[in-house]
Amino acid sequence: MQNASDIRLGVTRGISYGLLTEPEPLVPAVRDLGGRLLRVFLYWQQLEPRPGEYRFDDVDTLLATQDADTELWLTVCASSLWGTRERTDLLPPSPPTDPAAYERMVGALVAHCAGRVRYWQPENEPCYPYFWAGSRDEYVEHLARFHRAVKAADPTATVVLGGAPPGALGADDDEEARWFAALLPAVGEHVDALDVHLYGDVYATGPMIERGHAMMRAGGYDRPVLVGEFNGPLPFEDPTVFGELGEVFAAGAMSTEAITGTVAQYRAHADTETPPRAALRRLYERADTLPDTLRMFLRDCPPELESRRHRIAARQLVQRTVLACAAGVHRASCWNLAPEEPERFGDRYELMDLLFGKFALLDRVAEPTRTPAAEAFALLAAHMSTVDGVVRLAIPEPDAYVHALTGPATPRLVGWARRDAFADPDDEESTAVSVPWGHPGATAVDVFGDPVTVTVDDGHLHLDLTGTPVLVTAR
Numbered sequence: 001m002q003n004a005s006d007i008r009l010g011v012t013r014g015i016s017y018g019l020l021t022e023p024e025p026l027v028p029a030v031r032d033l034g035g036r037l038l039r040v041f042l043y044w045q046q047l048e049p050r051p052g053e054y055r056f057d058d059v060d061t062l063l064a065t066q067d068a069d070t071e072l073w074l075t076v077c078a079s080s081l082w083g084t085r086e087r088t089d090l091l092p093p094s095p096p097t098d099p100a101a102y103e104r105m106v107g108a109l110v111a112h113c114a115g116r117v118r119y120w121q122p123e124n125e126p127c128y129p130y131f132w133a134g135s136r137d138e139y140v141e142h143l144a145r146f147h148r149a150v151k152a153a154d155p156t157a158t159v160v161l162g163g164a165p166p167g168a169l170g171a172d173d174d175e176e177a178r179w180f181a182a183l184l185p186a187v188g189e190h191v192d193a194l195d196v197h198l199y200g201d202v203y204a205t206g207p208m209i210e211r212g213h214a215m216m217r218a219g220g221y222d223r224p225v226l227v228g229e230f231n232g233p234l235p236f237e238d239p240t241v242f243g244e245l246g247e248v249f250a251a252g253a254m255s256t257e258a259i260t261g262t263v264a265q266y267r268a269h270a271d272t273e274t275p276p277r278a279a280l281r282r283l284y285e286r287a288d289t290l291p292d293t294l295r296m297f298l299r300d301c302p303p304e305l306e307s308r309r310h311r312i313a314a315r316q317l318v319q320r321t322v323l324a325c326a327a328g329v330h331r332a333s334c335w336n337l338a339p340e341e342p343e344r345f346g347d348r349y350e351l352m353d354l355l356f357g358k359f360a361l362l363d364r365v366a367e368p369t370r371t372p373a374a375e376a377f378a379l380l381a382a383h384m385s386t387v388d389g390v391v392r393l394a395i396p397e398p399d400a401y402v403h404a405l406t407g408p409a410t411p412r413l414v415g416w417a418r419r420d421a422f423a424d425p426d427d428e429e430s431t432a433v434s435v436p437w438g439h440p441g442a443t444a445v446d447v448f449g450d451p452v453t454v455t456v457d458d459g460h461l462h463l464d465l466t467g468t469p470v471l472v473t474a475r
Contacts (some may be wrong), residue, residue: 010037018058034381185219218435314376358375419467437461
Protein backbone atom coordinates (compact mmCIF):
# COMPACT_ATOMS: atom_id res chain seq x y z
CA MET A 1 0.00 0.00 0.00
CA GLN A 2 2.94 2.34 0.57
CA ASN A 3 4.68 1.60 -2.75
CA ALA A 4 5.31 4.93 -4.44
CA SER A 5 6.85 3.48 -7.60
CA ASP A 6 3.68 1.98 -9.05
CA ILE A 7 1.19 4.05 -11.01
CA ARG A 8 -2.26 4.28 -9.45
CA LEU A 9 -5.35 5.70 -11.06
CA GLY A 10 -8.07 6.90 -8.77
CA VAL A 11 -11.23 8.94 -8.42
CA THR A 12 -12.14 12.01 -6.36
CA ARG A 13 -15.51 11.74 -4.62
CA GLY A 14 -16.54 15.34 -5.10
CA ILE A 15 -16.50 18.42 -2.91
CA SER A 16 -17.82 16.72 0.24
CA TYR A 17 -18.44 13.37 1.88
CA GLY A 18 -21.10 12.74 4.50
CA LEU A 19 -21.91 16.45 4.64
CA LEU A 20 -24.82 16.84 2.21
CA THR A 21 -26.02 13.23 2.40
CA GLU A 22 -25.35 10.15 4.49
CA PRO A 23 -21.83 8.78 3.90
CA GLU A 24 -21.63 5.92 1.43
CA PRO A 25 -19.14 3.02 1.16
CA LEU A 26 -17.07 4.52 -1.64
CA VAL A 27 -14.12 2.16 -1.89
CA PRO A 28 -16.09 -0.70 -3.51
CA ALA A 29 -17.39 1.67 -6.19
CA VAL A 30 -13.88 2.90 -6.96
CA ARG A 31 -12.44 -0.62 -6.94
CA ASP A 32 -15.18 -1.75 -9.32
CA LEU A 33 -13.81 0.79 -11.80
CA GLY A 34 -10.28 -0.53 -11.26
CA GLY A 35 -9.23 2.49 -9.21
CA ARG A 36 -6.74 2.07 -6.38
CA LEU A 37 -6.81 5.65 -5.05
CA LEU A 38 -9.71 7.61 -3.55
CA ARG A 39 -9.69 11.33 -2.72
CA VAL A 40 -12.34 12.63 -0.32
CA PHE A 41 -13.16 16.10 1.10
CA LEU A 42 -13.94 16.56 4.80
CA TYR A 43 -14.74 19.74 6.78
CA TRP A 44 -13.68 20.83 10.25
CA GLN A 45 -17.28 21.42 11.38
CA GLN A 46 -18.11 17.88 10.29
CA LEU A 47 -15.19 16.48 12.29
CA GLU A 48 -15.54 18.68 15.37
CA PRO A 49 -19.09 20.05 15.59
CA ARG A 50 -18.40 21.63 18.99
CA PRO A 51 -15.07 22.51 20.64
CA GLY A 52 -13.34 19.35 21.85
CA GLU A 53 -16.12 17.06 20.59
CA TYR A 54 -14.68 14.96 17.79
CA ARG A 55 -17.00 13.10 15.43
CA PHE A 56 -15.24 10.67 13.13
CA ASP A 57 -18.27 8.56 12.15
CA ASP A 58 -18.03 9.57 8.48
CA VAL A 59 -14.33 8.73 8.44
CA ASP A 60 -15.09 5.33 9.97
CA THR A 61 -17.63 4.62 7.22
CA LEU A 62 -14.93 5.40 4.69
CA LEU A 63 -12.33 3.24 6.42
CA ALA A 64 -14.69 0.32 6.99
CA THR A 65 -14.55 -0.80 3.35
CA GLN A 66 -10.94 0.11 2.64
CA ASP A 67 -8.81 -2.78 1.41
CA ALA A 68 -5.05 -3.27 1.51
CA ASP A 69 -4.56 -2.07 -2.07
CA THR A 70 -6.56 1.19 -1.94
CA GLU A 71 -4.81 4.41 -0.96
CA LEU A 72 -6.83 7.21 0.63
CA TRP A 73 -6.27 10.94 0.13
CA LEU A 74 -8.14 13.27 2.49
CA THR A 75 -8.53 16.96 1.72
CA VAL A 76 -9.39 18.65 5.01
CA CYS A 77 -11.15 22.01 4.71
CA ALA A 78 -10.98 24.50 7.59
CA SER A 79 -14.67 25.40 7.65
CA SER A 80 -16.32 25.74 11.04
CA LEU A 81 -19.35 27.43 12.53
CA TRP A 82 -17.38 28.13 15.69
CA GLY A 83 -13.65 27.89 14.99
CA THR A 84 -12.88 29.90 11.85
CA ARG A 85 -12.99 33.51 10.74
CA GLU A 86 -15.74 32.77 8.21
CA ARG A 87 -18.50 31.01 10.17
CA THR A 88 -19.59 28.29 7.78
CA ASP A 89 -19.79 24.51 7.61
CA LEU A 90 -19.14 24.45 3.85
CA LEU A 91 -17.32 27.19 1.92
CA PRO A 92 -15.12 29.15 2.13
CA PRO A 93 -12.57 27.67 4.54
CA SER A 94 -10.67 30.36 6.42
CA PRO A 95 -7.97 30.84 9.06
CA PRO A 96 -8.78 29.32 12.47
CA THR A 97 -9.63 31.76 15.24
CA ASP A 98 -8.06 29.22 17.61
CA PRO A 99 -5.09 27.73 15.73
CA ALA A 100 -4.26 25.35 18.59
CA ALA A 101 -7.75 23.85 18.46
CA TYR A 102 -7.41 23.28 14.73
CA GLU A 103 -4.02 21.63 15.17
CA ARG A 104 -5.40 19.36 17.90
CA MET A 105 -8.27 18.31 15.64
CA VAL A 106 -5.93 17.46 12.74
CA GLY A 107 -3.66 15.48 15.05
CA ALA A 108 -6.62 13.57 16.50
CA LEU A 109 -7.98 12.82 13.02
CA VAL A 110 -4.65 11.52 11.71
CA ALA A 111 -4.11 9.43 14.83
CA HIS A 112 -7.64 8.03 14.50
CA CYS A 113 -6.85 6.87 10.97
CA ALA A 114 -3.81 5.01 12.32
CA GLY A 115 -1.69 5.15 9.16
CA ARG A 116 -4.52 4.07 6.84
CA VAL A 117 -4.61 7.41 5.03
CA ARG A 118 -1.53 8.06 2.94
CA TYR A 119 -2.19 11.60 1.65
CA TRP A 120 -3.31 14.56 3.75
CA GLN A 121 -4.08 17.92 2.15
CA PRO A 122 -5.03 21.25 3.80
CA GLU A 123 -7.57 22.95 1.53
CA ASN A 124 -8.29 22.77 -2.19
CA GLU A 125 -7.07 25.38 -4.70
CA PRO A 126 -6.32 27.97 -1.97
CA CYS A 127 -5.55 30.66 -4.54
CA TYR A 128 -9.32 31.07 -5.02
CA PRO A 129 -11.20 33.08 -2.34
CA TYR A 130 -14.09 30.63 -2.28
CA PHE A 131 -11.64 27.84 -1.32
CA TRP A 132 -9.52 29.91 1.10
CA ALA A 133 -10.81 33.14 2.61
CA GLY A 134 -7.46 34.22 3.94
CA SER A 135 -4.21 35.71 2.74
CA ARG A 136 -1.32 33.83 1.19
CA ASP A 137 0.78 34.37 4.33
CA GLU A 138 -2.06 33.00 6.45
CA TYR A 139 -2.15 29.91 4.26
CA VAL A 140 1.59 29.38 4.84
CA GLU A 141 0.98 29.46 8.61
CA HIS A 142 -2.04 27.19 8.19
CA LEU A 143 -0.04 24.69 6.15
CA ALA A 144 2.77 24.68 8.71
CA ARG A 145 0.30 23.85 11.51
CA PHE A 146 -1.28 21.14 9.41
CA HIS A 147 2.09 19.62 8.50
CA ARG A 148 3.22 19.64 12.14
CA ALA A 149 0.04 17.91 13.33
CA VAL A 150 0.10 15.27 10.58
CA LYS A 151 3.76 14.36 11.03
CA ALA A 152 3.43 14.16 14.81
CA ALA A 153 0.60 11.65 14.48
CA ASP A 154 1.93 9.72 11.44
CA PRO A 155 5.50 10.47 10.32
CA THR A 156 5.04 8.24 7.23
CA ALA A 157 2.11 10.26 5.85
CA THR A 158 2.45 12.51 2.80
CA VAL A 159 1.38 16.16 3.15
CA VAL A 160 0.12 17.54 -0.15
CA LEU A 161 0.05 21.24 -0.98
CA GLY A 162 -3.44 22.54 -1.78
CA GLY A 163 -4.25 21.97 -5.46
CA ALA A 164 -2.85 24.21 -8.19
CA PRO A 165 -5.55 24.86 -10.83
CA PRO A 166 -4.61 25.26 -14.52
CA GLY A 167 -4.28 29.03 -14.19
CA ALA A 168 -1.59 28.58 -11.55
CA LEU A 169 0.49 26.61 -14.02
CA GLY A 170 0.03 28.93 -16.99
CA ALA A 171 1.40 32.32 -17.99
CA ASP A 172 3.27 34.37 -15.41
CA ASP A 173 0.74 37.19 -15.65
CA ASP A 174 -2.16 34.96 -14.53
CA GLU A 175 -3.28 35.93 -11.04
CA GLU A 176 -3.27 32.30 -9.87
CA ALA A 177 0.27 31.79 -11.23
CA ARG A 178 1.54 34.84 -9.37
CA TRP A 179 -0.15 33.57 -6.19
CA PHE A 180 1.50 30.14 -6.37
CA ALA A 181 4.86 31.53 -7.53
CA ALA A 182 4.96 33.66 -4.37
CA LEU A 183 3.68 30.81 -2.17
CA LEU A 184 6.00 27.98 -3.16
CA PRO A 185 9.31 29.44 -1.88
CA ALA A 186 7.78 29.72 1.58
CA VAL A 187 6.40 26.18 1.97
CA GLY A 188 9.16 23.77 0.93
CA GLU A 189 9.70 22.43 4.45
CA HIS A 190 5.95 21.90 4.96
CA VAL A 191 5.04 19.79 1.90
CA ASP A 192 5.92 16.37 0.52
CA ALA A 193 4.07 16.72 -2.81
CA LEU A 194 2.38 19.26 -5.07
CA ASP A 195 -1.16 18.65 -6.34
CA VAL A 196 -1.92 19.94 -9.85
CA HIS A 197 -5.37 19.97 -11.44
CA LEU A 198 -5.53 19.23 -15.14
CA TYR A 199 -8.39 20.75 -17.10
CA GLY A 200 -8.52 22.42 -20.49
CA ASP A 201 -6.18 21.63 -23.37
CA VAL A 202 -5.12 17.98 -23.15
CA TYR A 203 -1.74 18.75 -24.71
CA ALA A 204 -0.94 21.29 -21.99
CA THR A 205 -0.78 18.36 -19.52
CA GLY A 206 2.98 17.77 -19.70
CA PRO A 207 3.92 21.46 -19.77
CA MET A 208 1.69 22.20 -16.74
CA ILE A 209 3.31 19.42 -14.72
CA GLU A 210 6.78 20.62 -15.67
CA ARG A 211 5.72 24.16 -14.77
CA GLY A 212 4.84 22.90 -11.30
CA HIS A 213 8.29 21.37 -10.91
CA ALA A 214 9.94 24.53 -12.25
CA MET A 215 8.06 26.73 -9.76
CA MET A 216 9.15 24.48 -6.89
CA ARG A 217 12.76 24.48 -8.10
CA ALA A 218 12.65 28.27 -8.21
CA GLY A 219 11.75 28.06 -4.53
CA GLY A 220 14.81 25.93 -3.81
CA TYR A 221 13.31 22.42 -3.73
CA ASP A 222 11.39 19.88 -5.80
CA ARG A 223 8.73 17.37 -4.80
CA PRO A 224 6.66 14.73 -6.60
CA VAL A 225 3.63 16.01 -8.49
CA LEU A 226 0.28 14.32 -7.88
CA VAL A 227 -2.90 14.97 -9.84
CA GLY A 228 -5.86 15.42 -7.52
CA GLU A 229 -8.30 16.35 -10.30
CA PHE A 230 -8.50 15.95 -14.05
CA ASN A 231 -11.23 15.62 -16.63
CA GLY A 232 -12.62 17.13 -19.80
CA PRO A 233 -13.81 18.47 -22.07
CA LEU A 234 -14.83 21.95 -20.94
CA PRO A 235 -17.12 24.17 -23.03
CA PHE A 236 -14.49 26.83 -23.66
CA GLU A 237 -12.01 24.34 -25.15
CA ASP A 238 -13.66 25.36 -28.42
CA PRO A 239 -12.73 29.07 -28.68
CA THR A 240 -15.53 29.70 -31.17
CA VAL A 241 -18.11 29.54 -28.34
CA PHE A 242 -16.58 32.31 -26.21
CA GLY A 243 -19.04 34.87 -27.53
CA GLU A 244 -22.01 32.69 -26.61
CA LEU A 245 -20.76 32.33 -23.02
CA GLY A 246 -19.87 35.98 -22.41
CA GLU A 247 -22.98 36.87 -20.43
CA VAL A 248 -22.82 33.65 -18.37
CA PHE A 249 -19.18 34.09 -17.38
CA ALA A 250 -19.63 37.79 -16.66
CA ALA A 251 -22.50 37.01 -14.31
CA GLY A 252 -20.56 34.15 -12.72
CA ALA A 253 -17.56 36.37 -12.06
CA MET A 254 -19.76 38.76 -10.11
CA SER A 255 -21.45 36.07 -8.04
CA THR A 256 -20.05 33.29 -5.84
CA GLU A 257 -23.10 32.53 -3.71
CA ALA A 258 -23.66 29.26 -5.57
CA ILE A 259 -20.54 27.75 -4.01
CA THR A 260 -20.09 29.69 -0.78
CA GLY A 261 -22.05 29.86 2.44
CA THR A 262 -23.39 27.23 4.82
CA VAL A 263 -24.96 23.92 3.87
CA ALA A 264 -28.37 25.46 4.54
CA GLN A 265 -27.62 28.37 2.19
CA TYR A 266 -26.38 25.95 -0.45
CA ARG A 267 -29.65 24.01 -0.29
CA ALA A 268 -31.69 27.21 -0.59
CA HIS A 269 -29.65 28.53 -3.49
CA ALA A 270 -31.51 26.56 -6.16
CA ASP A 271 -34.66 28.52 -5.36
CA THR A 272 -32.95 31.92 -5.74
CA GLU A 273 -32.77 33.66 -9.12
CA THR A 274 -29.19 34.92 -9.02
CA PRO A 275 -27.52 36.68 -11.99
CA PRO A 276 -25.68 33.50 -13.12
CA ARG A 277 -28.90 31.47 -12.96
CA ALA A 278 -30.75 34.09 -14.97
CA ALA A 279 -27.96 34.17 -17.57
CA LEU A 280 -27.99 30.39 -17.88
CA ARG A 281 -31.75 30.37 -18.18
CA ARG A 282 -31.45 32.69 -21.16
CA LEU A 283 -28.75 30.44 -22.63
CA TYR A 284 -31.08 27.45 -22.41
CA GLU A 285 -33.90 29.44 -23.99
CA ARG A 286 -31.84 29.76 -27.16
CA ALA A 287 -30.34 26.27 -27.05
CA ASP A 288 -31.51 25.50 -30.59
CA THR A 289 -29.31 28.30 -31.96
CA LEU A 290 -26.11 27.37 -30.12
CA PRO A 291 -23.10 25.70 -31.77
CA ASP A 292 -23.01 21.94 -31.29
CA THR A 293 -19.75 22.26 -29.35
CA LEU A 294 -21.58 24.27 -26.68
CA ARG A 295 -25.01 22.71 -26.86
CA MET A 296 -23.56 19.27 -26.03
CA PHE A 297 -22.82 20.55 -22.50
CA LEU A 298 -26.46 21.45 -21.81
CA ARG A 299 -28.83 19.11 -20.04
CA ASP A 300 -31.24 17.26 -22.34
CA CYS A 301 -29.23 18.10 -25.45
CA PRO A 302 -30.03 16.00 -28.56
CA PRO A 303 -28.92 12.34 -28.14
CA GLU A 304 -26.41 12.55 -30.96
CA LEU A 305 -24.65 15.48 -29.24
CA GLU A 306 -24.73 13.72 -25.87
CA SER A 307 -23.12 10.67 -27.47
CA ARG A 308 -20.49 12.84 -29.14
CA ARG A 309 -19.58 14.56 -25.87
CA HIS A 310 -19.34 11.17 -24.15
CA ARG A 311 -16.92 9.99 -26.82
CA ILE A 312 -14.76 13.10 -26.44
CA ALA A 313 -14.74 12.65 -22.65
CA ALA A 314 -13.65 9.01 -22.91
CA ARG A 315 -10.88 9.87 -25.36
CA GLN A 316 -9.61 12.77 -23.27
CA LEU A 317 -9.65 10.78 -20.04
CA VAL A 318 -7.20 8.26 -21.51
CA GLN A 319 -5.07 10.88 -23.26
CA ARG A 320 -4.78 13.12 -20.19
CA THR A 321 -3.94 10.21 -17.89
CA VAL A 322 -1.24 8.81 -20.17
CA LEU A 323 0.32 12.23 -20.79
CA ALA A 324 0.40 12.96 -17.04
CA CYS A 325 2.07 9.63 -16.30
CA ALA A 326 4.56 10.23 -19.13
CA ALA A 327 5.44 13.50 -17.33
CA GLY A 328 6.34 11.54 -14.18
CA VAL A 329 3.01 11.49 -12.30
CA HIS A 330 2.37 8.26 -10.35
CA ARG A 331 -0.94 9.19 -8.71
CA ALA A 332 -3.84 10.64 -10.71
CA SER A 333 -7.39 11.03 -9.41
CA CYS A 334 -10.24 11.71 -11.84
CA TRP A 335 -12.94 14.27 -11.02
CA ASN A 336 -15.42 12.89 -10.07
CA LEU A 337 -17.03 9.65 -8.92
CA ALA A 338 -20.76 10.44 -8.76
CA PRO A 339 -23.21 13.20 -7.78
CA GLU A 340 -23.24 13.81 -4.06
CA GLU A 341 -26.97 14.49 -4.16
CA PRO A 342 -28.42 12.36 -7.01
CA GLU A 343 -31.87 13.91 -6.53
CA ARG A 344 -30.40 17.36 -7.26
CA PHE A 345 -28.07 16.16 -10.00
CA GLY A 346 -28.18 18.24 -13.15
CA ASP A 347 -29.39 21.65 -11.92
CA ARG A 348 -29.11 23.18 -15.37
CA TYR A 349 -29.08 26.76 -14.17
CA GLU A 350 -25.89 26.36 -12.10
CA LEU A 351 -22.67 27.54 -13.75
CA MET A 352 -20.79 24.67 -12.08
CA ASP A 353 -23.14 22.23 -13.78
CA LEU A 354 -22.43 23.71 -17.20
CA LEU A 355 -18.69 23.41 -16.60
CA PHE A 356 -18.36 20.22 -14.57
CA GLY A 357 -21.77 18.60 -14.22
CA LYS A 358 -21.24 15.92 -16.86
CA PHE A 359 -17.89 14.80 -15.45
CA ALA A 360 -19.42 12.28 -13.02
CA LEU A 361 -18.34 8.75 -13.98
CA LEU A 362 -21.39 7.20 -12.30
CA ASP A 363 -24.95 8.42 -11.84
CA ARG A 364 -24.91 7.18 -8.24
CA VAL A 365 -22.64 5.17 -5.93
CA ALA A 366 -25.12 2.38 -5.18
CA GLU A 367 -26.34 0.36 -8.20
CA PRO A 368 -24.77 2.83 -10.63
CA THR A 369 -24.93 3.26 -14.37
CA ARG A 370 -21.52 3.87 -15.94
CA THR A 371 -20.82 6.59 -18.48
CA PRO A 372 -18.59 5.83 -21.49
CA ALA A 373 -15.83 7.72 -19.66
CA ALA A 374 -16.22 5.35 -16.71
CA GLU A 375 -15.89 2.39 -19.04
CA ALA A 376 -12.76 3.95 -20.56
CA PHE A 377 -11.36 4.56 -17.06
CA ALA A 378 -11.94 0.91 -16.13
CA LEU A 379 -10.33 -0.31 -19.36
CA LEU A 380 -7.28 1.92 -18.88
CA ALA A 381 -6.98 1.06 -15.17
CA ALA A 382 -6.84 -2.64 -16.04
CA HIS A 383 -4.32 -1.98 -18.82
CA MET A 384 -2.09 -0.02 -16.39
CA SER A 385 -2.65 -2.10 -13.25
CA THR A 386 0.98 -3.29 -13.00
CA VAL A 387 2.69 -0.27 -14.57
CA ASP A 388 5.51 1.72 -12.96
CA GLY A 389 6.23 4.16 -15.80
CA VAL A 390 5.06 5.57 -19.13
CA VAL A 391 7.46 6.57 -21.91
CA ARG A 392 6.57 8.26 -25.20
CA LEU A 393 8.24 6.51 -28.11
CA ALA A 394 10.20 8.49 -30.67
CA ILE A 395 8.58 7.86 -34.05
CA PRO A 396 8.68 9.85 -37.29
CA GLU A 397 4.99 10.82 -37.35
CA PRO A 398 4.77 14.11 -35.39
CA ASP A 399 1.03 13.88 -34.80
CA ALA A 400 1.25 10.33 -33.36
CA TYR A 401 1.49 9.75 -29.61
CA VAL A 402 2.62 6.21 -28.85
CA HIS A 403 3.55 5.36 -25.28
CA ALA A 404 5.19 2.25 -23.85
CA LEU A 405 4.03 1.13 -20.40
CA THR A 406 6.96 -0.07 -18.34
CA GLY A 407 6.85 -2.67 -15.60
CA PRO A 408 4.15 -5.18 -16.61
CA ALA A 409 5.13 -8.74 -17.45
CA THR A 410 3.24 -8.45 -20.72
CA PRO A 411 4.44 -5.44 -22.80
CA ARG A 412 1.77 -2.85 -23.55
CA LEU A 413 1.31 0.36 -25.49
CA VAL A 414 -1.20 3.21 -25.63
CA GLY A 415 -1.36 5.26 -28.82
CA TRP A 416 -3.43 7.85 -30.66
CA ALA A 417 -3.05 10.64 -33.22
CA ARG A 418 -3.49 14.29 -32.32
CA ARG A 419 -6.77 15.58 -33.67
CA ASP A 420 -9.22 18.41 -33.01
CA ALA A 421 -10.86 17.57 -29.68
CA PHE A 422 -14.33 18.37 -30.98
CA ALA A 423 -13.99 16.78 -34.41
CA ASP A 424 -16.46 14.06 -35.33
CA PRO A 425 -14.49 10.82 -34.74
CA ASP A 426 -16.18 9.21 -37.75
CA ASP A 427 -14.67 11.84 -40.06
CA GLU A 428 -11.06 11.55 -38.87
CA GLU A 429 -8.29 10.39 -41.14
CA SER A 430 -5.87 7.83 -39.74
CA THR A 431 -2.10 8.03 -39.33
CA ALA A 432 -0.15 4.84 -40.04
CA VAL A 433 2.64 4.12 -37.57
CA SER A 434 5.21 1.38 -37.16
CA VAL A 435 7.13 0.75 -33.94
CA PRO A 436 9.74 -1.87 -33.00
CA TRP A 437 8.04 -4.91 -31.47
CA GLY A 438 9.98 -7.89 -30.24
CA HIS A 439 6.97 -10.15 -29.81
CA PRO A 440 5.22 -12.57 -32.17
CA GLY A 441 1.88 -10.80 -32.10
CA ALA A 442 -0.42 -8.26 -30.43
CA THR A 443 -4.05 -7.61 -29.66
CA ALA A 444 -5.63 -4.16 -29.44
CA VAL A 445 -8.86 -2.46 -28.45
CA ASP A 446 -9.85 1.19 -28.49
CA VAL A 447 -11.09 3.12 -25.45
CA PHE A 448 -14.62 1.90 -26.12
CA GLY A 449 -13.55 -1.74 -26.02
CA ASP A 450 -13.91 -2.26 -29.76
CA PRO A 451 -11.26 -4.51 -31.39
CA VAL A 452 -8.61 -2.75 -33.48
CA THR A 453 -6.64 -4.48 -36.22
CA VAL A 454 -2.86 -4.50 -35.77
CA THR A 455 -0.20 -6.49 -37.57
CA VAL A 456 3.26 -7.66 -36.59
CA ASP A 457 6.00 -8.49 -39.08
CA ASP A 458 9.75 -8.16 -39.34
CA GLY A 459 10.02 -7.07 -35.70
CA HIS A 460 7.59 -4.17 -36.04
CA LEU A 461 4.05 -3.44 -34.91
CA HIS A 462 1.88 -1.65 -37.46
CA LEU A 463 -1.34 0.17 -36.61
CA ASP A 464 -3.48 3.04 -37.87
CA LEU A 465 -4.17 5.76 -35.31
CA THR A 466 -6.94 8.35 -35.02
CA GLY A 467 -7.88 10.59 -32.12
CA THR A 468 -9.38 7.58 -30.33
CA PRO A 469 -6.67 5.97 -28.15
CA VAL A 470 -5.80 2.34 -28.75
CA LEU A 471 -4.58 -0.04 -26.04
CA VAL A 472 -2.15 -2.67 -27.34
CA THR A 473 -1.05 -5.83 -25.52
CA ALA A 474 1.71 -8.22 -26.64
CA ARG A 475 0.61 -11.70 -27.65
